[in-house]
Amino acid sequence: MTGDNVYGDDELAALYDLVYSDYDHDLDLYAGFARRGETPSLELCVGSGRVALHLARAGLRVVGIDASRPMLARLQAALDERTAPNIRLVEGDVRAVDLGERFDMVYCALDSFEQMLTPDDAAATLRCVARHLAPGGAFVAELRTLRSVDWSGEPSPLRHEWTRAGADGSTVSKFSSMRASLASQTTTTALIFDRVPAGGGPVHRRAFDVTLRVFTRAEVELLLRAAGLRLAHVYGDAGLSPFTDDSDTMIIVAEGEGS
């Protein structure tokens, strides 16, 4: 978000779940770090709860912050007897929130931190991390690497990614094209979703762009330091493999400077 919120209405929030509901590569990563702590974990940009619900089902407690009411409403609606006692939700902007509490793990999953398009946004979010991190606690986040992006400047051809059944029985097809800008260190993905209602009828099209920042390792290290945090480890994937020249993602683990 932090410019236009691409998760700001019910239809967009539902499309998010249709796209990401089967993303599970990182669930064990965050559960593993959460188990090391004694306090609840704090998830920045919790969205509709893809990760938070996994932790709550495992008996781990989570406080989730998000700026999108529709995304939080979906998470609230997904809670049941087992998970509801383990999840507390806060509507707010992760650049500014101050809960007055400290957590053994603060995390920001998937591409959520990459929504911080300017150095000021990223710095403000990391200051939020610093004021919520308990002594000895860890901040964990996933970021793409420079290597993972095609920097040629040409938009990739519009591609049909999949066709899936929507929750209401409709059929949804996803198309996307990405272009990267080296000057702004961003990628912008043009997304098109075509929905055919159950039983046929006119196609409803929803089209929008998602712009995300690509951070370098050194930049992250400096941003963390400016916020009073220290980069403790960088891994190459959610399985904590070594970070190498061939890594498409960085899993960063940061600690408070005094830790």
Ligand SMILES: C[S@@+](CC[C@H](N)C(=O)[O-])C[C@H]1O[C@@H](n2cnc3c(N)ncnc32)[C@H](O)[C@@H]1O
């Ligand atoms: C990619 S989605 C959620 C991803 C979720 N962490 C996951 O792993 O499935 C990104 C979320 O970030 C939220 N968001 C963006 N900017 C924000 C901000 N400045 N403060 C709080 N939430 C924000 C959006 O509302 C959206 O729900």
